[in-house]
Amino acid sequence: MALTIGLSAAAIAPMTAPAAAQSAQGHPDWPGKGDLFVGACYQPIDRSPEQIRQDIAIMKGAGFNLVRMGDLSWDSFEPEEGRFTFEWFDDVIAQMHKAGIRVVVDIPGQPAPIWMHKSYPGVNLVNQDGATLNAATRYWDNISDPDYRRLAKRLGEKMMQRYANNPAVIALGYDNEIGNGQMSYSEADRLRFVGWLKTKYGTIDALNKAWATQRWSRRINNWDQVDLPYGNGPGPNERYLDLKRYWSEDTIGALKDLESIRKRFAPNLPVASNFWPTAWTKGFDYLRSWDEVSTYGAQGFYPGDPMGAGFEVMMNKASHPTPVWFNEFTAGGGGYYGTPGRSRMWAYFGLLYYAQTFLAWTFNSHIGGEEQGLFGLVDHDGRPSWKVNEFGQFAKEFSKLKTMGFPRYRTPQVAIHYSFDTMWLTSPPPGPNTMQEYFKGKYGEQVKAGFEPLYRDNIDAAVIDIGHDAIDTYKLVVLSSAYVMDKQTTDAIRKYVAGGGTVIMTGYSAKVDETGKWFETPLPGGLTDVFGVRTNAFYRSKVPLTVSLGGDALTGTDDYYEVLEPSSAKMLASFTNTAERSPAITVNRFGKGRAIYLATAPQSAFLGPLIRSLYGELGIDRGPVTPEGVVARNVEGRTLYVNTTDTAKSVPIEGSKTGVIGNRRYTGQLDLKPYDAELLQ
Numbered sequence: 001m002a003l004t005i006g007l008s009a010a011a012i013a014p015m016t017a018p019a020a021a022q023s024a025q026g027h028p029d030w031p032g033k034g035d036l037f038v039g040a041c042y043q044p045i046d047r048s049p050e051q052i053r054q055d056i057a058i059m060k061g062a063g064f065n066l067v068r069m070g071d072l073s074w075d076s077f078e079p080e081e082g083r084f085t086f087e088w089f090d091d092v093i094a095q096m097h098k099a100g101i102r103v104v105v106d107i108p109g110q111p112a113p114i115w116m117h118k119s120y121p122g123v124n125l126v127n128q129d130g131a132t133l134n135a136a137t138r139y140w141d142n143i144s145d146p147d148y149r150r151l152a153k154r155l156g157e158k159m160m161q162r163y164a165n166n167p168a169v170i171a172l173g174y175d176n177e178i179g180n181g182q183m184s185y186s187e188a189d190r191l192r193f194v195g196w197l198k199t200k201y202g203t204i205d206a207l208n209k210a211w212a213t214q215r216w217s218r219r220i221n222n223w224d225q226v227d228l229p230y231g232n233g234p235g236p237n238e239r240y241l242d243l244k245r246y247w248s249e250d251t252i253g254a255l256k257d258l259e260s261i262r263k264r265f266a267p268n269l270p271v272a273s274n275f276w277p278t279a280w281t282k283g284f285d286y287l288r289s290w291d292e293v294s295t296y297g298a299q300g301f302y303p304g305d306p307m308g309a310g311f312e313v314m315m316n317k318a319s320h321p322t323p324v325w326f327n328e329f330t331a332g333g334g335g336y337y338g339t340p341g342r343s344r345m346w347a348y349f350g351l352l353y354y355a356q357t358f359l360a361w362t363f364n365s366h367i368g369g370e371e372q373g374l375f376g377l378v379d380h381d382g383r384p385s386w387k388v389n390e391f392g393q394f395a396k397e398f399s400k401l402k403t404m405g406f407p408r409y410r411t412p413q414v415a416i417h418y419s420f421d422t423m424w425l426t427s428p429p430p431g432p433n434t435m436q437e438y439f440k441g442k443y444g445e446q447v448k449a450g451f452e453p454l455y456r457d458n459i460d461a462a463v464i465d466i467g468h469d470a471i472d473t474y475k476l477v478v479l480s481s482a483y484v485m486d487k488q489t490t491d492a493i494r495k496y497v498a499g500g501g502t503v504i505m506t507g508y509s510a511k512v513d514e515t516g517k518w519f520e521t522p523l524p525g526g527l528t529d530v531f532g533v534r535t536n537a538f539y540r541s542k543v544p545l546t547v548s549l550g551g552d553a554l555t556g557t558d559d560y561y562e563v564l565e566p567s568s569a570k571m572l573a574s575f576t577n578t579a580e581r582s583p584a585i586t587v588n589r590f591g592k593g594r595a596i597y598l599a600t601a602p603q604s605a606f607l608g609p610l611i612r613s614l615y616g617e618l619g620i621d622r623g624p625v626t627p628e629g630v631v632a633r634n635v636e637g638r639t640l641y642v643n644t645t646d647t648a649k650s651v652p653i654e655g656s657k658t659g660v661i662g663n664r665r666y667t668g669q670l671d672l673k674p675y676d677a678e679l680l681q
Helices: 049-062 087-098 114-119 146-163 187-201 204-211 237-265 306-317 342-352 386-401 420-425 443-456 487-498 604-612
Strands: 037-041 066-069 102-107 169-174 297-301 324-330 355-361 414-417 461-464 476-479 502-506 538-540 546-549 552-555 560-562 570-575 583-590 593-598 630-635 638-643 649-658 665-672 677-680
Touching: 037 324, 037 386, 049 087, 049 386, 066 087, 066 355, 087 102, 102 146, 114 146, 146 169, 146 237, 169 237, 187 204, 187 237, 204 237, 237 420, 297 306, 297 355, 306 324, 306 342, 306 443, 306 461, 324 342, 342 355, 342 386, 342 630, 342 638, 342 677, 355 386, 414 443, 420 443, 443 461, 443 476, 443 502, 443 604, 476 487, 476 604, 487 502, 487 583, 487 593, 502 604, 546 583, 546 604, 552 604, 583 604, 593 604, 630 649, 638 665, 649 677, 665 677
Parallel strands: 037 066, 037 355, 066 102, 102 169, 297 324, 324 355, 414 461, 414 476, 476 502, 502 593
Antiparallel strands: 538 560, 546 552, 546 570, 570 583, 583 593, 630 638, 638 677, 649 665
């Protein structure tokens, strides 16, 4: 199905480069095209000297070429305040280097040592009930405490000075899984929060306006009356949003501390950190800070469904011009020994999604602590499991593929907007809150509704915050449930559409401003002229919504819809079973471009046909056609296919082609075993 609606592609212009300090440009010695890494996360603190020698022999035999070490080990480097012991680590790095294995040195800013908690009480967390918590579990550190920050910077300085020029060290990482952890509620935390508010709002009057304190007699007369909002509820949306922003900026500040040290002592090394920005306990706004704290998008890769896995990888990639690193990569797990073929499949899936590095979590199975019963590549008795051979198999295969266009370097054609502010605001803590009576569903899943048709059509799609990253090179930008519409995002949409770009925005969008309060202007707030509509009234249908688009009858899966009142917009599709029979999709010319509004909650039943109808006119190249469960990309004249399922799949192909991986000839059909992959040429 194709619709001719006069859409023009965005003008092509160079993308804004990331911050120069983090860019790989100008560093030809940093990992780039033709570099693929397979290895493991390794904790030598768990192993005896003899076990370490045996482990490295196993890694070398499997063809591993990279390990990540140092994380989670602060008190092994600094067992007492000011007494540093690096010699043991030096020896392990030397052995890795001799075996031909490079090293990512992870600066272990979390968890903090017990001696720090005992010497500096400010590092202890205080919960929202006022109780002081000891470091009972990992990441229970108050990283906003000045003593913590001072000592973490000192550790980073010592480690970077020591390893910046070590020939085995290829990159640095900062604070494993930062974003995880807990908020703290001490008086010192409150004062730091107040200082942040003073910088943000300037005056009490501005704060009262932003927080809508006239409601329920909550006016604040001076800064001493400001309390820390409760992260676990209850409390109003506006305060909760600022609380999340405060802790986000604090987390980013801890990363910037380490980055400032890298610039001084290790400017020759890139940064690939295992962040956790979506951690439910705290998190941070990665998509508005990635270019300040990382060279490579990196993550712990523990996939569930393939579509969701692809979405998360592209979010971690953000707008990095560099590939993605899986600093932790699925092997076994907690209470999970592993499934033959599964890790290899996910490694090939990763290649499709710009991945360059695959480090098994973890090398040796854990015998104690909170991760007792977590199964790695080597069993508890030190014997290599079958997983070592599986990782060795794709390590060997990748040595050939790295000459054939991997890792991938290509700018996606489509951008999907994701906002941490919207995610936080639409997921408030428990308590009286009518916002969730309005905004139903999960924001992340609604954003994926716009990503899903592109995933199924094997089309690359960036996942970025368009209020931060340049979007002028994308042929299409999709905003699903862009509930928070701040000035940066508004300006980006206006500029992009006026310059010739095409935007799709859905219902639930542009309802609240940057403070989290509803606009007091016609909706969509700040964008009624761009989209040429007003959309104030909304309803929920008692029956599934139906829409007529391009002669096709479409049936939705979400009952929410908005009544559009077009001004300059033209109706592209209408609802066929609502009382109003109002427009379901409108298109409006604004400047040289077009703004399309879908008057429902994001849902693939409507977004899929709409997005696909634009491929031809916008020049969006559809990827290889594959059956359900098989993903594929064309890479430098070859096509990589990955069967993500545990059943055999057959893929129709034209003519005869040779499989690079399986060294077989295929005519008319590619047969893939469960979890199998093949590169055809």
